[in-house]
Amino acid sequence: MRFVDLKIEDIAFGGKGVGRAQGKAVFVPYTIEGELVSAEVVREKKQFAEAELVEVKESSPHRVEPQCPYFGRCGGCTYQHVSYEHQLAIKWRQVRDALQRIGKLKDIPMRPIIPSPRQYAYRNRITVHAQDGVIGFFRRDSHTLLDIERCPISRDEVNRALAELRAQTHVRDGHYTLRASASARVFSQTNDEVANALRDLIVDLVRPNQQLLIDAYCGSGFFAKALLDKFERVIGIDWDRFAIGAACETATEKEVYIAGDVESELQQVGAVHPNRTVSANDVQASRLRSIAPTTLIVDPPATGLSEAVRKAIVDLPPTALIYISCNPPTLARDLRELQDQFIIESVTPLDMFPQTAEIEVAASLRAVPPAS
Ligand SMILES: C[S@@+](CC[C@H](N)C(=O)[O-])C[C@H]1O[C@@H](n2cnc3c(N)ncnc32)[C@H](O)[C@@H]1O
Incomplete structure (x- = not known):
């Protein structure tokens, strides 16, 4: 595997930073546009490569400390290292870009993004998986489970339900949907x-x-x-x-x-x-x-x-x-x-x-x- 030094130019849809090495696009998770990083290439394709972040050499002013100890390993969150204001700017831009690039639309009447009043502790339900005594979420890019004690983007009631599930002496393998309030088993918005x-x-x-x-x-x-x-x-x-x-x-x-x-x-x-x-x-x-x-x-x-x-x-x-x-x-x-x-x-x-x-x-x- 090779190491590359990159300037991150953009954040692709899905949240990975994109830079270029020898003309080829390299995707690096947990980076922010404008940053100089070194990364290890872990997957090499004809048109692009995927890499893991090794070091941030020049960090973005939008970089913040993630609040979750599982961030970077858990498959759930992508942007905890980015200030909330900047997360909003990234998402707004990604919508406009998708409409321009894929939709071939011009003069899009974009309105400002509506933010979430809660940036953590907002999810009113989660689905956790249990297997061989491990209870949690899937790891990033993987089908193996990461044991999760607490999920900071979930509401306190959801985390209490998770603690109760984890406290049971024997949890059968399977999926468990934990909710902030008991409601019918139909689709409901999460935030x-x-x-x-x-x-x-x-x-x-x-x-x-x-x-x-x-x-x-x-x-x-x-x-x-x-x-x-x-x-x-x-x-x-x-x-x-x-x-x-x-x-x-x-x-x-x-x-x-x-x-x-x-x-x-x-x-x-x-x-x-x-x-x-x-x-x-x-x-x-x-x-x-x-x-x-x-x-x-x-x-x-x-x-x-x-x-x-x-x-x-x-x-x-x-x-x-x-x-x-x-x-x-x-x-x-x-x-x-x-x-x-x-x-x-x-x-x-x-x-x-x-x-x-x-x-x-x-x-x-x-x-x-x-x-x-
Ligand atoms: C994103 S949810 C929206 C639910 C609702 N508008 C709300 O805000 O609570 C999508 C819904 O589409 C339904 N659905 C998906 N494909 C469908 C189809 N082909 N025909 C009918 N319903 C479908 C699902 O059952 C689900 O309730």
Whole structure:
């Protein structure tokens, strides 16, 4: 293995610093742009190399002391060595760059990133793994477990649950989801304060006095329920039956929740669009489906929207589209595909997961008016 001295030029998506040695890009975790470092190359590829940090020779003014003793070994956090202000700047830039590079978008209406009020002790749930008496998280770039006594980015209640699990005399091998509060086993946002900020942002972005909202990938209706005042009707779609069950429990007359695949359900909405004829099974849903949605919210998993979902959106099309993403590259790909039909009005990154490389983004779009 060879050693290289590098100037770190940028932070790549995922959090590794990038420098160049003999013209080749070298990725070095736990570095910051502007730093001079020496690193040991551990993986050599044709186009790039990966290296481990050996020494920071000239350190960035943004470098701070990590708060977690496992930082650098644990696969969870990426940025504990970076000041919080600078983490926000890195994430904002990465969203813009992904939209420019992958999305081929110009003049992106970027808004400032929404920070997390808590930079540590924010996670309201974690999943730990147990194997052969070791209880913790996977090591970075590995499938072996790191024994974890306490996770500083998790809330105190979560750490208490971890201590209780660890105190048991025999913990069976497997996965354990530890939560700050007992709640249904459905998807819920992980950082309460930033989730509330995201919900308030969406409420702000959606105009009042509209006819129909479709909340696709709705979970238990986190966005739909916050927007009830603005719509005559609301349809939520998610394939998680437990989440749909939870959404139905508190549903008012104007809400309908469908347990199904967004791909087929959205196509059906398009199919009974005023100009087409297809009957749907569910009587109430079919009545709602005959109304063209005025706003569509999509909050897909990291893989983003499938080609069929993108096509269903274009076929509808809703007057307003709000896309919430936990993966800027797939957001960028999807916005590229939708750019002929929709105008991007704003892009707002949110820091749902401080200290980690994860980025949440809310993009607000409006349908291009039909040519007259
Ligand atoms: C990022 S979560 C969003 C949940 C919700 N919007 C919230 O804020 O609580 C993604 C959701 O999409 C659902 N999901 C993923 N793929 C789906 C698909 N093809 N059809 C329907 N639901 C899907 C998952 O069950 C999950 O609830």
